[in-house]
Every structure is written in structure tokens, then in C-alpha cells.
Amino acid sequence: MEKLRIGIIGTGSISHLHMAGYKELEAEGRVEIVSCCDLDEGKLNRYCDKYGVARRYTNCEEMMAKEQLDCVSVCVWTVNHAKCTIAALKGGAHVLCEKPMAMNAAEAEEMLNTAKACGKMLQIGFVRRFGEDAETIQRLVEDGTFGDIYYAKAIYLRQQGCPGGWFGDKAYSGGGPLIDLGVHVIDLTRYLAGNPRPVSAFGVTYDNLGPHRASGSAGWTIETGPEAHPYTVEDLCVGMVRFENGLTLTLETSFNLNIPGDVGDVELYGTKAGTSLSKMNILAVKDHQFVTFTPEEPHSFRFQLAFNAEIRGFVDASQGLVPCKATAEDGVWLMKIIDALYESAKTGASVAIS
Ligand SMILES: NC(=O)c1ccc[n+]([C@@H]2O[C@H](COP(=O)([O-])OP(=O)(O)OC[C@H]3O[C@@H](n4cnc5c(N)ncnc54)[C@H](O)[C@@H]3O)[C@@H](O)[C@H]2O)c1
Known part of the structure; x- marks a missing residue:
């Protein structure tokens, strides 16, 4: 089989994890x-020197016009996900676009429609789907261990954990912890519950700690100077999402919160068993008794391993060897949920999703 030709758009932090995944396949x-x-x-130039990549561009349309690429990773600021993804799809490549898919559902739908029109695959960077923890729980879900999952919690709380820079600038990021962190755990919960269709959402956001929380010691600072990004995103979002199959999901996600320590988890509660992904102890009922057990297969979330699996899954799917595990359709549903939560936070009412 011919070697697939890879391109990467955006050479910041997360692109190094994509590169490591491609290097394994190289x-x-x-x-x-x-x-x-x-x-x-x-x-x-620093990135390309480090990884020995000769062909370099500062404009993605130009790169797509001059190169024959089969697969492209889009690792740019969220505000440019749609533009770069559409350029790569129109330039003839399958695309893996980082999460969140876009700034909003309208952009996400345009990306999906472009992929369909171009006959190319668009995968979304829902890397948590590729963790060993998710794979273990998914196997148990498929075995029927949990019965019908009707309640779930998606939690991603940081005490003072805005990544800083453009992540705190709504014009570049589309929002704060909901769109940056919440997207991971909402997607993972929905994925493990069988990708049910969302029907409504109720959300509340708070921004009363905000930039006052920034401190160099916490690992992030508010930038100063003429080029500085303002801090314009929420600190905390709490919400509830209802799904067509009866599942209710509650969400808590923060960049800033007076919580003793950071917490990240997905909890699933079914008619036969329940679990927390982080603890991986499953509570079930057997012979009229509660029993708890922990699966023996690997079940931690290891960042680089999950990225390697994601990149391998993307390349395999682009060749039709496996189905795409994080589709653009799922990306659009996630953006609809996020839009609805932000809308609800503005209006104070529950928002229908269709
Ligand atoms: N999957 C995860 O766990 C995870 C973790 C961190 C970040 N991300 C996502 O990855 C994306 C990038 O985040 P990051 O932390 O690497 O940011 P970053 O700021 O470190 O890097 C982004 C790079 O994109 C470049 N860029 C922006 N617009 C561009 C364009 N039109 N053409 C070419 N380059 C462009 C910027 O110059 C910058 O170098 C974001 O969408 C973020 O949400 C995902």
C-alpha cells in the first residue's frame, strides 16, 4: 500500500501529540x-526543524493547493477550525479536527456539509473516546453490564486552570470551560451511553472569579500589552442535558472554582450497575447483593497513548480499515448541546435541541 501523505495545520502545543502519533505510523x-x-x-520553523519536516507554509490554502495530502490534522485556535478544516477538505484531504469542532453548531454544520460534498472523512478530536478507560467501560456497556443507562454525570472542574492566552478570549475560543473542557466529558458520556440524541438543555454560567484568579504560580497568567488577549469567558458552567432515550446528564465544569482540588470524571448509572470512570469500581447487583468489582484490563487514561490511538484510528478510518470512531455528525451534536447550554445561561430557560 502507498504511504499516506500527512499535513499538520497549527504547530502549537497539541500538534506535538498529533506528530508523535504520526511518527509511530511513519x-x-x-x-x-x-x-x-x-x-x-x-x-x-522551530517545529519543522525539530521533526525534520521540509515543506512549510504560513497559509493553509496555499499548502493545500501546492501539496497532494491524504490526511490533515487541524490543530489551530478554535476560531479557525472551520476555515482550516474546509480548506483541507476542499484541498482533497481527510481531516482530523481538534475539539471543540467549531465556535458553534452553524460552523460545525458547514464543516460536515463540506466533508460530504467533497466525499472526504472528517473526524473530530474527541481523544477521550480512545482512552483505555473508555474502551473498558464501553466493552461493559456492550455486554449489558449496566442495563439501561438513564443518569450520568460529566465533571471537569479546575480550581484555577484556564490555559491562558487565547483560551480566555471568547472571540478566539468560543467560550470557557464549557466549550474547552466540558466538551470532552459531555462527549465521552454521550458516547458511552450509545450516542443518544439530545433534546434539551438547561445551563447556568458564572464569571465572578475570572482574571482575579490568574497567578503565575497557578501556571497561567493574564497577558498584558497591546497584543494581549482579554479574559472574557465564563469560570464555571453547570447544566443538565436531556436525551431522546430518557438519559439525563448533569454537567459541572470550571476554569476557576473554590474547590480543594481538580476533579475530572464521568459517572454512569444504569438499571443493573453504575460506575465512575476515574475510580473504575463498578457497583452491580448480583443474587440480591451489592457487589463491586474492577475490570482487570488496563483502564487508566494515558494522554499520549490515547492520542496515538486517535491518530491510528484516523489513518485506519481514512483507508476504510475501521469505521470513524468520532464522526463529524457527533461533533455537530456536541456543538448543538454547547450552543443550547450557553443560550440557556443567557435566557434562564431550558432550550430545545433539534
Ligand atoms: N484534545 C485535547 O485534549 C486538546 C488539548 C489542548 C488543546 N486542544 C485543542 O487544540 C487546538 C489548539 O490548541 P493548542 O493548545 O495547541 O493552541 P496553541 O495556541 O498552542 O497552538 C495553536 C496554533 O495554531 C496556529 N494558528 C491559528 N490559526 C491558524 C491558521 N489559520 N493557520 C495556521 N495556523 C494557525 C497558531 O499560530 C498557533 O501556533 C484548540 O482547538 C484546542 O481546543 C485539544
Whole structure:
């Protein structure tokens, strides 16, 4: 089989994890990492020097016009996900676009429609679906261990954990912890529950700690100077999402909260058993007794391993070897949920999702 030709758009933090995944496949002779693109030429050059990539661009349309690429990772600021993804799809590549899919559902739908029109695959960077923890729980869900899952909690709370810079600037990020962190746990919960269709959402956001929480010691600071990004996103979002199959999901997610320590978890409650993904102890009823057990297979979430599995899954799916595990359709549903939660936080009412 011919080596697939790979391109990466955006050479910031997360692109290093994508590159490591492609390097693994390059070592197996399956892909060739052909070209990279970033608006920031200095950053682009440092990245390409580090990984030995010769062909470099500061404009993604130009890269797509000049290169014949089979698969492209889009790892840019969220505000540019739609633009870069559409350019890559129209340029003839299958695309893996980082999460969140877009700034809102309208952009996400345009991306999905472009993928369909171009006959290309668009995968969304829901990397948590590729963790060993998710795989273990999914196997148990498929075995019927949980029965019908009717209640779930998605939790991603940070005490003072805004990544800083553009992540705190709504014009670039689309929002705060809901769109940045909540997207991971809402998606993972929905995925493990069988991707049910959302029907309504009720959300509340708070922004009363905000930039006052920034401190160098916490690992992030509010930028200063003429080029600085303002801090304009929420600190906390709590919400509830209802699904067509009767599932109710509650959400808690924060960049800033007076909580003793950071917490990340997905909890699932079914008619036969319940579990917390982080604790991985399953409570079930057997012979009229409560029993708890922990599956013996690996069940931690290891960041780089999950990214390697995600990139391998993307490349395999682009060749039709496996189905795409994180589809653009699911990305659109996630953006609809996020839009509805933000809308509800504005109006104070529950918002229908269709
Ligand atoms: N899956 C995860 O767990 C995870 C973790 C962190 C970030 N992310 C996502 O990855 C994306 C990038 O985040 P990051 O932390 O790497 O940000 P970053 O700021 O470190 O890097 C983004 C890069 O994109 C470049 N860029 C922006 N617009 C561009 C364009 N039109 N063309 C070319 N380059 C462009 C910027 O110059 C920058 O170098 C975000 O959407 C973020 O939500 C995902």
C-alpha cells in the first residue's frame, strides 16, 4: 500500500501529540509527514526543524493547493477550525479536527456539509473516546453490564486552570470551560451511553472569579500589552442535558472554582450497575447483593497513548480499515448541546435541541 501523505495545520502545543502519533505510523512505513503550516513563521520553523519536516507554509490554502495530502490534522485556535478544516477538505484531504469542532453548531454544520460534498472523512478530536478507560467501560456497556443507562454525570472542574492566552478570549475560543473542557466529558458520556440524541438543555454560567484568579504560580497568567488577549469567558458552567432515550446528564465544569482540588470524571448509572470512570469500581447487583468489582484490563487514561490511538484510528478510518470512531455528525451534536447550554445561561430557560 502507498504511504499516506500527512499535513499538520497549527504547530502549537497539541500538534506535538498529533506528530508523535504520526511518527509511530511513519516508523511502520505507513505514512510520510510531508508538510506543516502555521501563521507564526518562527514557531513553524522551530517545529519543522525539530521533526525534520521540509515543506512549510504560513497559509493553509496555499499548502493545500501546492501539496497532494491524504490526511490533515487541524490543530489551530478554535476560531479557525472551520476555515482550516474546509480548506483541507476542499484541498482533497481527510481531516482530523481538534475539539471543540467549531465556535458553534452553524460552523460545525458547514464543516460536515463540506466533508460530504467533497466525499472526504472528517473526524473530530474527541481523544477521550480512545482512552483505555473508555474502551473498558464501553466493552461493559456492550455486554449489558449496566442495563439501561438513564443518569450520568460529566465533571471537569479546575480550581484555577484556564490555559491562558487565547483560551480566555471568547472571540478566539468560543467560550470557557464549557466549550474547552466540558466538551470532552459531555462527549465521552454521550458516547458511552450509545450516542443518544439530545433534546434539551438547561445551563447556568458564572464569571465572578475570572482574571482575579490568574497567578503565575497557578501556571497561567493574564497577558498584558497591546497584543494581549482579554479574559472574557465564563469560570464555571453547570447544566443538565436531556436525551431522546430518557438519559439525563448533569454537567459541572470550571476554569476557576473554590474547590480543594481538580476533579475530572464521568459517572454512569444504569438499571443493573453504575460506575465512575476515574475510580473504575463498578457497583452491580448480583443474587440480591451489592457487589463491586474492577475490570482487570488496563483502564487508566494515558494522554499520549490515547492520542496515538486517535491518530491510528484516523489513518485506519481514512483507508476504510475501521469505521470513524468520532464522526463529524457527533461533533455537530456536541456543538448543538454547547450552543443550547450557553443560550440557556443567557435566557434562564431550558432550550430545545433539534
Ligand atoms: N484534545 C485535547 O485534549 C486538546 C488539548 C489542548 C488543546 N486542544 C485543542 O487544540 C487546538 C489548539 O490548541 P493548542 O493548545 O495547541 O493552541 P496553541 O495556541 O498552542 O497552538 C495553536 C496554533 O495554531 C496556529 N494558528 C491559528 N490559526 C491558524 C491558521 N489559520 N493557520 C495556521 N495556523 C494557525 C497558531 O499560530 C498557533 O501556533 C484548540 O482547538 C484546542 O481546543 C485539544
